[in-house]
Amino acid sequence: MVNTQSQKKVVIIYSGGMDSYTVLHLALKQGYEVFALSFNYGQRHSKELxxxxxxxxxxxxxxxxxxxxxxxQLIGGSSLTDDIAVPEGHYEERSMQQTVVPNRNMILLSLATGYAVSIGAEAVYFGAHSGDHAIYPDCRTEFVQAMNEVCKIANYEAIEVRAPFLKVSKIEILKQGLAMKLDYADTWTCYNGRDKACGKCGACQERLEAFSANNASDPLDYE
Structure with a gap:
């Protein structure tokens, strides 16, 4: 028989950015005991950690x-981890493909699933959303569905992969977060890990677009 206490535990892949921050608080609001997991994978914006x-x-x-x-040592070619300039412009622009880190979410979900098994958690949450679909293959619906099926059979314990914002935009994520009275000064989005956000990379532009669409002011300082 499954321990009811273990049913209330979830692992959150928590980058320190807007999306995972909102997912984290959604899980807390749902009454789960949260175990947040952040990864240093050599990202230039490790400030998010x-x-x-x-x-x-x-x-x-x-x-x-x-x-x-x-x-x-094994994966490279991304402007987030290699000595390649972070492209400027919106996520819809082809140049933003330079920010793809090969197989990142499969690696992170695999590690998070192992952690979930070890602590008796029922699920792993992560912050993929519809705005990521065009650029990041490992944020698309078919990827999440496939990983969910794999993580249910990879161990004796079935772990569910949950991406609650998979079919909504960052605009809607922010709308829900603002409704929860979340403080987005506690998040970092910019792909450049400098003192202030650049305001020009795809991550910054999407963030600023979300605040504008919600008639709200971004609390972060920009260059």
Whole structure:
């Protein structure tokens, strides 16, 4: 018989950005005991991990930051991890494909699933959304569905993969977050890990677009 306490545990892949921050608080609102998992995979915007750590302290939930940067010996070619300039422009532009990190979400979901099994959690949450579909193959519906099926059979314990915002845009994610009174000053989005957000990369542009569409002011400082 499944322990009812274990049914209330979930693992959140928590980058420190807007989407995973909102997913995290959605899970908390749903009454789950949250175990947040952040990854240092050598991303130039590792500043997001500092934001994740601060939020975990602020809200007092379990949080691990795991260094997997050694995987860059095997995967490369992304402007997020290699010495390649981060392209400017909207996500819809073909140049943004340079920000794809090969197989990233499959790797992160696999590790998070192993963690979920070890702590008796029932699911892994992550923040894929519709705005990612055009650029990131591992944020598309068919990928999430396939990973969900695999993670249910990869261990004796079936772990569900949940992407609650898979079919909505960042605009809608922010709308839901603002309705929950979330403070987005606690998030970092920019692909450049400088003191201030650049405002020009695809991540920044999509964030600013979401705030504008919600008639709200972004609390972050921009260059």
């Amino acid at each position: 500092d934001f994740a750590k601060n939020v975990a302290k602020k809200h007092n939930f379990a949080h691990k930051i795991v260094d997997i940067s050694s995987i860059n």
